[in-house]
Amino acid sequence: MLEKMFLMIRSGVAVSLQRHLSTAPPRKIKKIGFIGLGNMGSRMSMNLLKNGFELEVSDLNEAACQQMSNHGAIVVKDCKQMAGEVDCLISMLPSSKEVLSLYIDGGIVNSLQPGTTVIDCSTIDPGTANFLTPIFNEVGTSYLDAPVSGGIIAAENASLTFMAGGEADDIERVKPVLLSMGKNVIHCGPTGSGLIAKVCNNLLLGITMIGVSEAMNIGVKLGLRPEILAHVLNMSSGRCWSSDTYNPVPGVLDGVPSSNNYKPGFTVKMITKDLKIAEQAAKRSALPFELGGKTLAVYEHLANGDFGEKDFSIVYQYLKEKP
Numbered sequence: 001m002l003e004k005m006f007l008m009i010r011s012g013v014a015v016s017l018q019r020h021l022s023t024a025p026p027r028k029i030k031k032i033g034f035i036g037l038g039n040m041g042s043r044m045s046m047n048l049l050k051n052g053f054e055l056e057v058s059d060l061n062e063a064a065c066q067q068m069s070n071h072g073a074i075v076v077k078d079c080k081q082m083a084g085e086v087d088c089l090i091s092m093l094p095s096s097k098e099v100l101s102l103y104i105d106g107g108i109v110n111s112l113q114p115g116t117t118v119i120d121c122s123t124i125d126p127g128t129a130n131f132l133t134p135i136f137n138e139v140g141t142s143y144l145d146a147p148v149s150g151g152i153i154a155a156e157n158a159s160l161t162f163m164a165g166g167e168a169d170d171i172e173r174v175k176p177v178l179l180s181m182g183k184n185v186i187h188c189g190p191t192g193s194g195l196i197a198k199v200c201n202n203l204l205l206g207i208t209m210i211g212v213s214e215a216m217n218i219g220v221k222l223g224l225r226p227e228i229l230a231h232v233l234n235m236s237s238g239r240c241w242s243s244d245t246y247n248p249v250p251g252v253l254d255g256v257p258s259s260n261n262y263k264p265g266f267t268v269k270m271i272t273k274d275l276k277i278a279e280q281a282a283k284r285s286a287l288p289f290e291l292g293g294k295t296l297a298v299y300e301h302l303a304n305g306d307f308g309e310k311d312f313s314i315v316y317q318y319l320k321e322k323p
Helices: 002-020 040-050 061-070 081-085 096-104 126-140 153-155 168-178 195-221 227-233 268-284 288-305 313-323
Strands: 031-035 054-058 089-090 116-122 143-146 159-163 182-189
Touching: 002 195, 031 040, 031 061, 031 081, 040 054, 040 061, 040 153, 054 061, 054 081, 061 195, 081 096, 089 096, 089 126, 089 168, 096 126, 096 182, 096 288, 116 168, 126 143, 143 168, 143 195, 159 168, 182 195, 182 227, 195 227, 195 313, 268 288, 268 313
Parallel strands: 031 054, 031 089, 089 116, 116 143, 159 182
Antiparallel strands: 143 159
16 A cells, blocks of 8 residues: 555655755754644653744644643644744654655645654554655655654653664754653664564553553452552562553552543553554564464453543553453
């Protein structure tokens, strides 16, 4: 499908692309455009403002845009207009479908000025990044995939980890931007590599969240206080992020979704989407997907029920109430 789309794009916009072909040097990054003000994007963009960047934002959620406007961002409804005005364009969107719709169907690729850097922080199929890279290169812009890890807490505290794919020089140049939103930038390799790392990370995240939830459920039902069991796990070999930073049991940790009625966070639908990307990647390469398949089945069940918009740590409640 991607190959077919690429041929359509090339034939349909060849003349427009030629207008941009350039060896223009990268633009010095002063003004940033940010598209996608969800749970993560709103916090990431706020940290860009705190670090002194000029910021234009866009999102279908008017309330999210208004909040950013109240803090000094410029709200731009026309993303093509934004693309022509900024030195760096960042997107944080739900899936490959939205990314392709924005950049290709929305015509942004033809509105970018040569030397602009595009950073997509969405968690999408690595194949989508590989498809987009030559299209952006043809208009004289750099494209990087830079998905993040750390969740809303790290997004709030500007302590995200960025897994970046692309040219080393491009990644080095945008580090001040990324480090305004996080504390780690890891160059994983060429375009698409950051997404490979992110997909593997979220596969493990889904598995460990179910593991922690199952262990906590058994321990509590056998008579241990949840905070005691969590303390033991976090001081022992079972320690992991799902236990010590994002524990799924209400009351064990403050400021996490489980202690706020599982308000996301990272929704069940989103982890299900990411697990499906991992499944597709494994199938394409004829690789085993044993625990991943079982984990995906659990989250698909939750997503198809009443829990799709709840935080993915609600799997603890599912196991707790399961007969």
